[in-house]
Amino acid sequence: MQGLEEQEPTVRIRALKKDRVNFVLENVNLAFANSVRRVVMADIPTVAIDIVEIETNTTVLPDEFIAHRLGMIPLISTNCDEAIRYTRDCVCLAGCDFCTVRLLLHVACQDHTTMDVTSNHLEVLPPDTRGGFSEETEAPDNGEEISKRSEYFGHPVGKNDLKLPPVLICKIRKGQELRIRCIAKKGIAKEHAKWSPCSAISFEYDPHNKLRHTTYWFENDIRTEWPLSENAKEEEPERDDELFDYNAQPTKFYFEVETDGSLGPQEVVMKGLAELQTKLANLILGLKTQPELDMMANDEQATNGNIAENTWGTNAGGGGGTNASSGGGWTSSAWGGGTSPRGSGWGGGTSPRGAWGGTSPNRRNAWNATSPGGGGSGSGWGTGASAGWGSPDGQANGWTV
Numbered sequence: 462m463q464g465l466e467e468q469e470p471t472v473r474i475r476a477l478k479k480d481r482v483n484f485v486l487e488n489v490n491l492a493f494a495n496s497v498r499r500v501v502m503a504d505i506p507t508v509a510i511d512i513v514e515i516e517t518n519t520t521v522l523p524d525e526f527i528a529h530r531l532g533m534i535p536l537i538s539t540n541c542d543e544a545i546r547y548t549r550d551c552v553c554l555a556g557c558d559f560c561t562v563r564l565l566l567h568v569a570c571q572d573h574t575t576m577d578v579t580s581n582h583l584e585v586l587p588p589d590t591r592g593g594f595s596e597e598t599e600a601p602d603n604g605e606e607i608s609k610r611s612e613y614f615g616h617p618v619g620k621n622d623l624k625l626p627p628v629l630i631c632k633i634r635k636g637q638e639l640r641i642r643c644i645a646k647k648g649i650a651k652e653h654a655k656w657s658p659c660s661a662i663s664f665e666y667d668p669h670n671k672l673r674h675t676t677y678w679f680e681n682d683i684r685t686e687w688p689l690s691e692n693a694k695e696e697e698p699e700r701d702d703e704l705f706d707y708n709a710q711p712t713k714f715y716f717e718v719e720t721d722g723s724l725g726p727q728e729v730v731m732k733g734l735a736e737l738q739t740k741l742a743n744l745i746l747g748l749k750t751q752p753e754l755d756m757m758a759n760d761e762q763a764t765n766g767n768i769a770e771n772t773w774g775t776n777a778g779g780g781g782g783t784n785a786s787s788g789g790g791w792t793s794s795a796w797g798g799g800t801s802p803r804g805s806g807w808g809g810g811t812s813p814r815g816a817w818g819g820t821s822p823n824r825r826n827a828w829n830a831t832s833p834g835g836g837g838s839g840s841g842w843g844t845g846a847s848a849g850w851g852s853p854d855g856q857a858n859g860w861t862v
């Protein structure tokens with residue numbers, strides 16, 4: 462078996478739909494595949510309702526029950542890195558237009574039939590309007606976030622799509638009423654599961670169980686009692702005379718990512734990888750000694766403060782840091798986009814800035830250490846024609862659907 466270090470990781474997309482992607486990740490180890498899964502599950506920021514002011518609730522459900530259900534409604538969170546800040550990073554006192562999205566829910570039933578209150582009844586207030594919220598502070602006027610929001614940013618998923626059924630909040634009868642003000646904030650699922658962009662993410666490896674990582678219980682015949690998964694077609698079955706290879710390692714992983722609609726599957730996977738890069742870069746930075754950090758600072762000064770352009774990596778291909786003075790310890794074979802003959806690297810191949818890059822000119826370290834969302838504009842998940850998701854079947858950009 463060829464060593465992992467000799468083969469570049471490849472991604473082959475098998476199916477891509479509006480809310481899910483199925484892909485095969487090869488030539489990485491089990492720890493990496495699981496890291497991707499964990500990061501996608503828990504570390505990608507979205508917006509979700511976080512504060513609820515209940516003015517009227519004459520329904521049968523108690524206030525906290527409804528507040529919880531409102532929090533779990535997925536809201537469209539495209540480009541969350543740039544379109545909204547964390548409230549904790551904002552200069553406002555108690556939430557402003559740059560760090561929150563305000564929603565109103567006002568439903569009263571006048572009919573004799575039971576009425577469904579759904580996510581379609583939630584109305585998003587435009588950023589510059591006030592909806593009678595109890596704590597309102599003036600927005601500091603130095604942000605660009607609002608201009609970077611898409612048209613339906615913060616709207617409940619499916620509100621503008623007749624084909625998608627809305628999320629049921631509660632049912633009311635004649636005379637009952639709900640009047641609620643909601644404040645949605647940016648967050649990650651490590652804090653609360655309502656911020657997870659994924660409803661499910663899983664991977665399978667070794668479908669024939671050649672590695673014996675699983676022990677199947679059976680009565681008579683293991684092959685008839687444990688049907689093989691679809692992924693088994695991708696690999697050779699075990700021969701009866703094959704000896705058990707106790708040194709074998711899994712290298713091929715069959716991923717299935719399903720989102721709740723707040724982010725698309727492409728954004729989820731690409732941001733997950735960028736987030737993983739950021740975490741590893743922070744780890745490397747944390748392991749550096751003070752003399753090494755001083756040396757990095759000197760290098761940055763030598764480039765006249767233009768550090769975001771080229772501190773990591775000698776080419777424009779992303780995070781493959783081959784610059785010895787930056788000492789990042791990465792080799793371009795693992796991460797650098799652009800250099801792979803099949804275009805199968807991780808980095809956004811055409812980004813003029815490094816895949817670690819942020820844009821702040823006064824940053825001291827080369828990677829964006831403070832933003833949980835990964836690099837700034839021009840980082841990893843490039844939208845260029847040769848963004849690094851080339852699939853082996855020759856399609857330049859595997860996401861074109």
Ligand SMILES: [Zn+2]
Binds near residue numbers: 551
């Ligand atoms: Zn704010």
